[in-house]
Amino acid sequence: MKYRYLLHDGVFENAASAPSQVAIRYMREELTYQQLAEKSAQLANYLQKAGVGRGDRVGIYMNKNIYSAVAIYGILTAGAAYVPLDPFAPTERLSFVINDCGIKFIITNESKSEQLSEIIKQTQLSGLIGIQNSPEIKIPATSWEEIFTLPSSPPLLSLVEQDLAYILYTSGSTGTPKGIMHTHRSGLSFAEWAVQTYQVNSTDRISNHAPLHFDLSTFDFFASSIAGATTVIIPEAITKLPASMAKWIQDEKITIWYSVPFALIQMLERGNLESKDLSSLRWILFAGEPFPTKHLRTLMNKLPWVKFSNLYGPTETNVCTYYHVPLLSPDSDEPIPIGVACENIEDIVVDSNGNQLPEGEIGELLIRGGTVMKGYWGRPDLTEKGFYRRPVFGYCEDIFYRTGDLVQKLPDGNYKFLGRKDRQIKTRGYRVELDEVEAALLSHPIVHEAAAYPVPDVEGSNLIEAAVILVEGGNLSEDDLIKHLSGRLPNYAIPAKIIISDDFPRTSTGKINRRELQEIALTRNKS
Amino acid sequence: METKAVIHKFILDELAKGRKKNISEDEDLLGEGIIDSLGILQLVAFIEEKFNYTVPDEDVVIENFMSVNAISNYLDQKLVK
Numbered sequence: 001m002k003y004r005y006l007l008h009d010g011v012f013e014n015a016a017s018a019p020s021q022v023a024i025r026y027m028r029e030e031l032t033y034q035q036l037a038e039k040s041a042q043l044a045n046y047l048q049k050a051g052v053g054r055g056d057r058v059g060i061y062m063n064k065n066i067y068s069a070v071a072i073y074g075i076l077t078a079g080a081a082y083v084p085l086d087p088f089a090p091t092e093r094l095s096f097v098i099n100d101c102g103i104k105f106i107i108t109n110e111s112k113s114e115q116l117s118e119i120i121k122q123t124q125l126s127g128l129i130g131i132q133n134s135p136e137i138k139i140p141a142t143s144w145e146e147i148f149t150l151p152s153s154p155p156l157l158s159l160v161e162q163d164l165a166y167i168l169y170t171s172g173s174t175g176t177p178k179g180i181m182h183t184h185r186s187g188l189s190f191a192e193w194a195v196q197t198y199q200v201n202s203t204d205r206i207s208n209h210a211p212l213h214f215d216l217s218t219f220d221f222f223a224s225s226i227a228g229a230t231t232v233i234i235p236e237a238i239t240k241l242p243a244s245m246a247k248w249i250q251d252e253k254i255t256i257w258y259s260v261p262f263a264l265i266q267m268l269e270r271g272n273l274e275s276k277d278l279s280s281l282r283w284i285l286f287a288g289e290p291f292p293t294k295h296l297r298t299l300m301n302k303l304p305w306v307k308f309s310n311l312y313g314p315t316e317t318n319v320c321t322y323y324h325v326p327l328l329s330p331d332s333d334e335p336i337p338i339g340v341a342c343e344n345i346e347d348i349v350v351d352s353n354g355n356q357l358p359e360g361e362i363g364e365l366l367i368r369g370g371t372v373m374k375g376y377w378g379r380p381d382l383t384e385k386g387f388y389r390r391p392v393f394g395y396c397e398d399i400f401y402r403t404g405d406l407v408q409k410l411p412d413g414n415y416k417f418l419g420r421k422d423r424q425i426k427t428r429g430y431r432v433e434l435d436e437v438e439a440a441l442l443s444h445p446i447v448h449e450a451a452a453y454p455v456p457d458v459e460g461s462n463l464i465e466a467a468v469i470l471v472e473g474g475n476l477s478e479d480d481l482i483k484h485l486s487g488r489l490p491n492y493a494i495p496a497k498i499i500i501s502d503d504f505p506r507t508s509t510g511k512i513n514r515r516e517l518q519e520i521a522l523t524r525n526k527s
Numbered sequence: 528m529e530t531k532a533v534i535h536k537f538i539l540d541e542l543a544k545g546r547k548k549n550i551s552e553d554e555d556l557l558g559e560g561i562i563d564s565l566g567i568l569q570l571v572a573f574i575e576e577k578f579n580y581t582v583p584d585e586d587v588v589i590e591n592f593m594s595v596n597a598i599s600n601y602l603d604q605k606l607v608k
Contacts, residue, residue, distance in 0.1 A: 063558060235558060237558040238557075238589055240564045242584070242587070243586075272584055503569070510564075
């Protein structure tokens with residue numbers, strides 16, 4: 001076997017050893033490994049001729065489709081780094097990202113032409129790929145038809161594993177997006193670990209549910225291409241309809257599903273799982289936010305032949321701990337642990353002064369190993385703040401990423417996740433863990449989802465507010481909830497207000513948007 | 528108002544508010560992000576109230592909800608019965 005050290009190597013390995021194996025599926029379209037390798041090479045040849053090379057950034061801006069994979073692997077094959085642009089984000093935010101990391105070329109499609117004519121005015125793009133030239137688009141455009149006439153063997157480049165492979169932009173705590181830089185090595189370290197841990201092989205059909213700008217998608221594409229498996233891209237529309245989503249898993253004979261808990265909870269509630277044949281599923285992997293134990297247990301009971309795994313890790317580390325969920329006891333809704341460090345990961349826990357704590361004490365989790373990012377694009381200040389340096393051998397350093405998450409090692413060796421360090425707030429001088437408030441709300445059987453957030457008050461302190469969604473047909477008042485909490489939380493941690501609503505604002509990755517809830521509360525209090 | 532017009536108006540005025548000025552009757556509402564997963568819940572609740580018809584979970588699928596045309600075809604079928 002060829003020595004593998006680049007993220008796109010898997011595609012070319014499989015194109016040689018299993019050319020007719022299906023690499024990517026999207027609705028009724030398919031690309032075999034040979035087709036994917038050839039098309040990626042053609043895109044790479046185009047990019048190289050256009051002057052794109054090692055370390056350059058190329059955008060991907062389109063609703064997911066069969067060419068999403070060609071875009072990813074073509075950009076990597078050209079030696080450049082791909083930057084996924086959220087297809088549903090406002091154009092101002094996208095223009096910010098494009099300008100921030102100096103994107104010159106974007107892979108896109110016709111459905112984005114309206115937004116692109118806006119973006120072009122606010123940026124310095126040199127060209128678009130994947131759409132036809134048109135009067136509204138004032139820069140050169142090259143269609144796939146033209147790309148696919150180019151030579152189909154990859155350009156010869158000498159890349160190394162430390163080269164930049166992709167940048168994922170996430171909301172910074174101040175609201176300015178920050179670009180998390182991953183190298184071929186950090187991406188591959190995660191993908192190869194995942195292939196081993198979940199025994200991914202060429203018979204697997206792996207779902208791609210997450211958008212490309214969300215780090216879960218790197219498993220879907222890169223673990224799959226190393227193993228020679230098939231990545232099945234779920235059409236955007238289906239992700240909105242739990243009953244269609246469950247049927248899609250059945251029809252596509254998905255063997256490994258990976259998503260945020262929210263998508264799974266939706267299917268559990270409204271997907272009519274009993275009427276579907278989901279016997280091909282062997283793993284359900286989830287990450288991104290805690291999976292409320294009561295929903296997870298119900299799901300596990302409905303799919304007893306499926307193994308479940310909780311993957312944990314900030315985007316900066318890909319994934320750094322994991323927990324294979326055992327049978328859950330019916331009489332405890334205790335949150336499940338995030339598990340143990342992945343192989344090739346060193347984990348330490350430190351106090352707020354950076355002193356390493358003995359096992360079992362609560363502190364911030366720090367991570368060192370192959371999966372950790374290179375840094376934040378263009379932000380040496382944030383990068384330095386994100387890393388922790390431990391001196392070694394006199395003048396060398398071991399570099400850890402500060403996860404910002406509070407953990408505690410349990411006697412069985414698994415980490416318990418206690419919440420964000422910065423989700424710890426002070427209210428009237430008391431320190432409150434907002435995640436704890438949410439967990440207490442969720443422990444009520446009628447509460448389906450809960451979010452707690454601080455609302456600054458006139459006295460310069462914070463009040464806690466919470467919003468909940470009740471289970472379908474459930475009926476509860478704010479007072480009932482306060483009563484429920486009073487037995488579980490100290491008085492100062494009980495929310496000043498609990499809003500019972502039908503839905504929450506969510507981020508583009510499906511997480512509860514607590515910042516927006518907070519803004520709504522602020523606006524309400526002002527008026 | 529006929530079913531199609533009622534649905535069209537609700538989607539345009541409530542769900543796509545500020546994001547889209549025009550929606551054609553066969554436009555891909557979900558794939559283009561005009562309606563998100565919360566929007567679907569709102570739309571189903573709206574239909575149930577307006578037409579006094581309970582939409583079963585298993586009917587909330589792509590074939591019935593992908594466009595204004597699909598939704599009104601689905602409802603026309605169900606509401607006659």
